[in-house]
Amino acid sequence: MRRALRSVSRPGPWRRGLVLAALALLLGLLMLLHAQITDRGGLGSLVESLLPWFGLFVPVLLAGALRRRSASAVVALLLPVVVWLNLFGGLLGDKSRPGGDLTVVSHNVGAENPDPAGTARDLAASGADVLALEELTAEARGTYEKELAKAYPHHTVLGTVGLWSRLPLSDTRPVDTQQDVGPLGDSKPTEVKLAHNRALRTTVATDHGPLAVYVTHLGSVRVQPGEGFWTDSRDRNAQALAAALATEQNERVVLLGDLNGTTDDRAFAGLTSRLRSVQDTAGDGFGFSWPARFPVVRIDQILVRGVAPKNSWSLPATGSDHLPVAARVSW
Numbered sequence: 001m002r003r004a005l006r007s008v009s010r011p012g013p014w015r016r017g018l019v020l021a022a023l024a025l026l027l028g029l030l031m032l033l034h035a036q037i038t039d040r041g042g043l044g045s046l047v048e049s050l051l052p053w054f055g056l057f058v059p060v061l062l063a064g065a066l067r068r069r070s071a072s073a074v075v076a077l078l079l080p081v082v083v084w085l086n087l088f089g090g091l092l093g094d095k096s097r098p099g100g101d102l103t104v105v106s107h108n109v110g111a112e113n114p115d116p117a118g119t120a121r122d123l124a125a126s127g128a129d130v131l132a133l134e135e136l137t138a139e140a141r142g143t144y145e146k147e148l149a150k151a152y153p154h155h156t157v158l159g160t161v162g163l164w165s166r167l168p169l170s171d172t173r174p175v176d177t178q179q180d181v182g183p184l185g186d187s188k189p190t191e192v193k194l195a196h197n198r199a200l201r202t203t204v205a206t207d208h209g210p211l212a213v214y215v216t217h218l219g220s221v222r223v224q225p226g227e228g229f230w231t232d233s234r235d236r237n238a239q240a241l242a243a244a245l246a247t248e249q250n251e252r253v254v255l256l257g258d259l260n261g262t263t264d265d266r267a268f269a270g271l272t273s274r275l276r277s278v279q280d281t282a283g284d285g286f287g288f289s290w291p292a293r294f295p296v297v298r299i300d301q302i303l304v305r306g307v308a309p310k311n312s313w314s315l316p317a318t319g320s321d322h323l324p325v326a327a328r329v330s331w
Contacts, residue, residue, distance in 0.1 A: 109133050
């Protein structure tokens with residue numbers, strides 16, 4: 001009789017683990033409706049920057065569902081699995097293809113880089129045809145110019161961004177991204193002085209015709225007490241850069257730089273609607289680039305228009321807190 005009563009009172013597999021099932025559904029809805037999350041306090045941008053990592057909750061919930069022998073939780077987990085695969089499944093495989101006409105590299109070399117000479121030599125050895133550097137300081141600029149001069153006969157530096165090229169450059173000009181300093185001021189030490197200009201546009205003369213190249217370093221993001229994830233400066237910079245790209249007459253464009261955000265972030269809708277990410281179309285994996293010791297997000301981007309990405313990869317760490325990112329493109 002006691003065994004019968006326990007059998008009747010014990011919940012079945014569909015009634016067990018209802019909390020786990022609810023958490024699975026919430027996870028799926030969070031990823032599915034991430035664009036609807038308010039960006040007040042930068043919450044939406046923060047969620048979208050870390051969106052790929054939400055997939056780690058799936059095996060945790062699955063382990064709990066199996067332990068509880070909950071059929072409802074297992075079925076509910078189908079929602080986050082399908083949503084995550086729809087968002088990021090295309091990044092799991094290797095989409096690189098052979099060939100290509102031009103190798104481009106972008107690297108935030110770091111204002112506090114203890115070994116700019118070593119970083120320059122590593123970048124010169126990468127085989128890049130076009131090399132974009134961000135966060136150049138006045139103190140380190142001469143070192144980069146000296147170490148890269150042999151491999152790159154053409155270069156231009158405006159403010160804290162520069163471009164080194166094996167091919168001739170022309171029509172170089174600054175791009176006004178309306179850089180603003182946040183309420184906390186510059187996050188760099190006071191002895192590290194960064195110039196105002198953080199974006200440039202130039203033309204690279206290739207065998208296939210002119211290529212417009214933009215180099216940029218958008219404003220920083222910070223976590224501020226009482227205000228959350230502060231992205232105002234970066235977002236304004238991104239909008240100004242998108243406006244500049246909207247007037248670009250050259251059909252072939254490459255954007256290289258530290259955007260301080262991922263292409264999933266709604267702040268870059270104006271950029272991603274005009275350019276496509278080489279990592280999304282020709283990369284192998286997520287291509288995380290920051291922080292260099294244990295990369296968790298890709299904030300260093302290569303975006304293109306009018307050329308075909310063939311391959312995209314990250315280079316080994318240098319003295320910077322960012323990894324260099326590279327791509328090979330074709331006409």
